[in-house]
Amino acid sequence: MSDSPIRDAATKSIYERGLEEAARAGWAVIAGTIEGMCGFVDQSEHYSTTKARTTDNVISELRPTGSESAAPRSLSKIHGSKALPLHTDGAHLPEPPKYVVLESGSEVTDDVSETFVARANPLFTGRSERADWSNGIFLVDGGAQNLFYASAYSGHYVRFDPGCMTPADARARRVCRLVRGTEPDYVHRWGDPGKLLILDNHHVLHGRAGASDAPHRVLRRVLVSQETR
Numbered sequence: 001m002s003d004s005p006i007r008d009a010a011t012k013s014i015y016e017r018g019l020e021e022a023a024r025a026g027w028a029v030i031a032g033t034i035e036g037m038c039g040f041v042d043q044s045e046h047y048s049t050t051k052a053r054t055t056d057n058v059i060s061e062l063r064p065t066g067s068e069s070a071a072p073r074s075l076s077k078i079h080g081s082k083a084l085p086l087h088t089d090g091a092h093l094p095e096p097p098k099y100v101v102l103e104s105g106s107e108v109t110d111d112v113s114e115t116f117v118a119r120a121n122p123l124f125t126g127r128s129e130r131a132d133w134s135n136g137i138f139l140v141d142g143g144a145q146n147l148f149y150a151s152a153y154s155g156h157y158v159r160f161d162p163g164c165m166t167p168a169d170a171r172a173r174r175v176c177r178l179v180r181g182t183e184p185d186y187v188h189r190w191g192d193p194g195k196l197l198i199l200d201n202h203h204v205l206h207g208r209a210g211a212s213d214a215p216h217r218v219l220r221r222v223l224v225s226q227e228t229r
């Protein structure tokens with residue numbers, strides 16, 4: 001792997017193709033590094049990195065966190081190091097980031113619990129389900145007294161995180177029940193180092209297996225937004 005992937009046209013195209021593949025299929029697994037992805041994004045006119053919280057670094061480290069020390073309104077606050085239910089990242093932001101890019105940061109990759117991925121679109125192909133996702137009202141707690149109402153589907157992207165979104169009507173409660181009963185379409189096992197998992201955060205949900213037995217689990221994450229062309 002090049003130390004300067006942004007100057008390496010072949011490597012650059014790997015990251016661009018990975019993002020495009022995730023947009024097409026819902027997720028993509030590519031060979032690469034998270035620094036390489038950031039380098040590509042920094043040089044791109046079409047993509048930019050974003051942060052879930054202003055105090056985060058561009059590359060954030062995700063570790064199993066007990067509920068007592070977890071951030072407010074986070075899923076870890078509710079579930080601790082148990083399994084994290086299906087959700088999208090950045091649901092508290094005005095527009096959630098298009099992509100979530102994950103890399104194992106654990107030296108012992110066998111110790112990294114799986115990431116679950118489920119396509120959201122099949123959950124609202126029916127007319128009544130689509131009405132629930134489009135019109136059900138959630139109260140979103142974005143922190144710092146930033147409260148707003150939103151649906152789980154904007155027409156362009158999915159927003160769903162039971163950590164910061166409270167259902168405010170029967171339609172929204174049905175969306176929650178539907179997601180709770182959803183099986184993943186893909187289970188990513190982190191045994192293969194040097195790989196990135198790219199999720200289309202606008203169209204797929206993701207979750208985490210229980211990490212109580214994986215105290216050293218570390219994932220590194222960067223959030224990528226796509227500029228409107």
Ligand SMILES: [Fe+2]
Nearest residue numbers: 087088089206
């Ligand atoms: Fe997440």
